[in-house]
Amino acid sequence: MLPSNLLVARVRGGRIEPLLLEPEGIPLAIAAEILDRLRESVGKSRRELERELSELEELALEAGLDMRVARAMATLALRASAFEPVKAPLDPVRARLEVFEEACRSFGVALSEEERRAVLERVAARLGCRVEDLEAVLGGYQDEVLTKPADMSAEDLVKEYNLSEVQTLLFKAVKLDVRFVADGATTKRLLRAVKALGLLYLAERAGGGVKLTIDGPASLLRQTRRYGTRLAKLVPHVMLADRWAIEADIAGKRVLKFELTDERSSLFPRRSVEAEPLFDSEVEREFFKSLSRLAPGWKVEREPEPLVAGNRVLIPDFSVSCGGRKVYIEIVGFWTKEYLERKLEKLRELGGVTMIVAVDEELACSSVKDLPHEVVVFRGRLRGADVYPLLKKLLGEPERAPRSEPPREPEIPALPDLSGKTLAEAVKELRGAGIDPARALEVLEKLGYTVEWRSLDPSRARVRRARAEGV
Template sequence: MLPSPLLRARSWKGRMIILFARGKPIEIELARVLIDTYQKHVGKKLGELSSSLDEIEEYYESLGVDYRLVRGLSILLERRCKFSKPETLIQPRRARKTVFELCNAKLGGFTTSQEERNSILNKAAWDLGISREELEESLWADLEENLNLIDFDEIEEERLLKLYNQSLLQTALFKALSLILRTRAPGRELKRVLREIKFRKLMYQAEKEDGFLILRIDGPASIMKMTTRYGTSLAKLIPSIIPLSHWEIEASVVRRSEGREKRVLRLLLGSKERDLFPRNERILDRYDSQIERNFSKMVSALDWKVEREPEALLAGKALFFPDFKLEKGPLSVYVEVVGFWTSNYLQKKLKKISDVEERLILIVDKNLACSSFQKLPHPVFYYEGRIDFGSFARFLSRIEESSKKMVDKEIMERLVKVKLEDCVDIRKLAKEIDVTKDQLLNVLKQGIFKGYVVAGDVMIKEELLDRVRRIVETSGTKFFSEISKLMSNAGFREEFHLPLIQAAGYKLVWRSLDLSDAVIE
């Protein structure tokens, strides 16, 4: 974060527009010059560094660069420095006390000539048992300008500009009344944000809208009145928000106009601008137990897509973070694996789980089970020691069966939007509408498409079958390879030759492992 006077922003139609550093050549050049200046002044006094920085600011200001950018970058670089006080034979405060007392006693408090000054300093040095030069080095050694720059943690200019942008955004939020975060990020990413909200003693209300999770963040006193007292705490959330895979923030920020009147401006920003900010380490999937790791492998083998720590679910106005999300076509199920929970934590967790409206199943260790699980509005699968593959497969099958009407309805709605060809590869169609082949076949076999028949993994227009029969009957051969050539000449794609022949009432007889020997009967 930066001092408020260094905020670079303007207002436009009730909005606050932050003037970020966008990597222009002159900005990169300025960053490089400042970095080099700090590096060259290692081993020198801060006063010398400050003089050089003043010259740089004056030069770049003459080129049209905002002085606030120069100072903002300088502040960030100064935070990467280590300074030390000069070593002196006596404490600077003691040296000054001795000199001032002598000056008061002999000259009434001040000197009027160089001769008088020399006399006082020589006498003070004698009284302190040090040389005149050592006394002068000690007198003002504790002033900031006399600090020694002993180390500088160098940084690349592009990263410096991105850190500056992050600090600028935080500075803009100093006077924020509240912050709204919209995100589609998975739960494993969002947990860090919630930890920061709790650590900063802020509050949030959660809701969902159009696929977004919305967090309205403010502080306790905001319930009573509009206040900017939580602005700094809101600003400190930014480093945890920027790494999210998707985010949009909206803040109401109090800003004084040139006439010193207060105005409330809207600040809008999103992850589309992520390249302006520093990259953070990606949050990797991790498992809290071997049970969870084995569960993930097992469910994947059952033709379900498995997502570890998916998006957060609403539990009233709070958030619940399930362990997994299972998907099979239109059907999605959230899973919470109940391992070791203390009784107090368990009761709080069960209360939150009971408020979750999405389809949720609980995987519960029998040894930890209690009657409270039976009162939950969600199905429970009990295990002992390990999760039995067969038992859980049957459990999921019952979930699928109970959801069949919903799944079929969703598939039919998706099929309405698809333009069907005369021959349809069911596997490809299933992939196109994002369902499993078995789910799609189950719907197609209900005969929802009049004039089509299903043959294996292909759906075929019935009127094509008479053409296929004529080709077979007039071919003068029974060999599949020769009939296949005739079908290609008639415009049928090779991948559909065998399904078409079978749908027309013929069968393929293999006489060897060579397809060219196969015949049609």
Template sequence: MIPIDYLRASRKGREVRPRYLNDDKIASEVINMAKSAKTLGEFRNAVELISSDKKLVRGLAHVLEQLIEIEKIDSKLVTRTRLEVFKAASALGYPLTEEERERVFQTVAARLKMGVNEVKALFLKAYEENRLIVKAPDIQPKQLVEMYNLALIQALLFKSLYVKALLPNAPALLKGLIRAVKGLGLMYIVEINGGQLEFRFDGPVSALRQTERYGTRLAKLVPYITSAEKWEIEAQVKLGERIYVFKESGRTAPPLPKTPPHAEQFDSLVEQEFYKQVSKICHVEREPEALVVDGRVYIPDFKIGDLYVEIVGFWTPDYLKRKYEKITKVGKPLLVLVSEELAMATWKQLMPNVVVFKDRPRLSDVFKYIKPYCVNHR
């Protein structure tokens, strides 16, 4: 992402659109500056000379900086050294000449049992721009342009009042998205729209001012959305005193990084073993299409015919009750497998279609439940 100050956008009526970068020439120059610079500050100063469009070069540099490896410092030692320098300067009087400043560093060097040059270096390392570039990023100009254009969309959403996203019902993608939503503490509702899922993410916006922190969180979802095969975004954003509408899609956007979140095939060995056993006699879908219940996404673990299967570890009666209520609202048959060892209830309180297992679910325990739905039943 880039700071809102680096956002380049075009406004037309009530609509706003990022000013995407299409030419990778400037991106190539920025990369070369990073490779030749010794410190972060030297790199930042060098890119300022590339173009008169300061927002553009600063934005590109900011994106590239996230990939630059800079030297690691001992922050405690740096802090201690600076405090000692300030204490010595105060004791010796404010140093006005080069000789007086040198005396301050010599005093601190003797006190800390270091070389004078080492003290001077540590004193400067408190400022990020003084740190050495250990390794410049190995990236092509085209890749930097794609990352920059993605960052423009994110910056625009820093000021979002709401974001709507239309995505395909693809469980692997949605699983990563929902985990990110929960981790960021976002609020959302979702509906089925023409076979796709339409998400609406809302922020705590008052009539007087917008909470920018929430807009930043929304912006972090953009890579999850744009990694989908098909996607559309619509948002209201507040720039200055005006509210604009931003619309973008996979059809109209320039090339963007395609980095879909990695999803493990199975969440646990229990799930893996269940799949291995049942797939010998039935066709089993792993994480089938997502279901929408009460404006929330629910992705069952498995699907056998029309039967959804959920494997539960830690559970309580209230948890199972909520799970059942959620699924019955969409009228889908459900089989819940619960761990005996992680139960926080007596088994007398279990509802129909709940199977308790000790180490792992056994085929003999679940066969009568899955038999009516088993497509390849022999």
């Protein structure tokens, strides 16, 4: 993903197409130059690198390429590199605080160069450093230095640029249609990714594959940036399918069409995608934990297997199972009105399963309450206690773990009198009787012996018969 001002796109005939580059020729040469400069610049500050890499923008322009291409590639390469804070000769926070306090105390505001110099000299003397060191800290206290340049090839960088252009464009999407064909494992991972990313979607079977209809960031009234980032993260998942096609309505002065298919897959990186977090919100995590605590005998699963509702696919938020019975839980929370209507239609078509629909009271309209499923209304945050009574009715009492019998003490065989023997000799006798030497002291105590320690050497410690109390 890139800042919106780095999106290079062309509009023609009601369609919009981002600039996608072949990893060859001028684009490849610019990418290689960026990466070479980074490899030669370990130890330089981020500011220096940004200034040096900006020189390539003019080069791109002279070669007939939009200068934003070079800037975007530099942004991606810097983002893929590792940086560390500059090692300052003194604490930057304390230095700034001391300078500002001295300036206010002495002049109110240090306006002239002489006043500024006077402030710096006083503070440097107080901190025991040179004025030059103090100025360096004040000027670059937030800067970083390059420690590890981006580990990618020039071809990789061009492909990452293409992916980022598509992701940036989709930030302005009103609606997104994704069609894909993939094996079972990839299909399941992609559907789980859609769910885990918290996207507003509708999944349907289409021919030999799946069609996803996803609400775009431009269709929402709030959290649009966060949602757009999540939508952008879905694109690499889609590109792992065997066949795929993306169609989107892009908002602008007028709605524009965007289309992309696997015919251009060679322009994009094809790499394994990190699994999305199991919980996409703290609310879901807390619900899972509270329900698991209430009923440890039930198996609570996040995002279980997909369910088929007519021609559509639904992945419930949770399932709870016990003794061969299973109940699914779908949480109705942050949704648009249109998405809620589509979701309710899908839930009405879903049959053959036991489902609890948990609805925020702000969305608990009559159409929700008329669903052919159990409905639970909650306020603000869903807790395990909100659904526990209904789950108990549907699943029965949670199975309790069987009580474990306390371990039986092993029997101690008959032994000769050990009184007067050294501890080493007694341990040898116990070992011969099949007793673990690690339990020697414990067994001797149970047999009524005590050990007289004269040193830490077992060959010098003596075993004595313990005296009875009062004797």
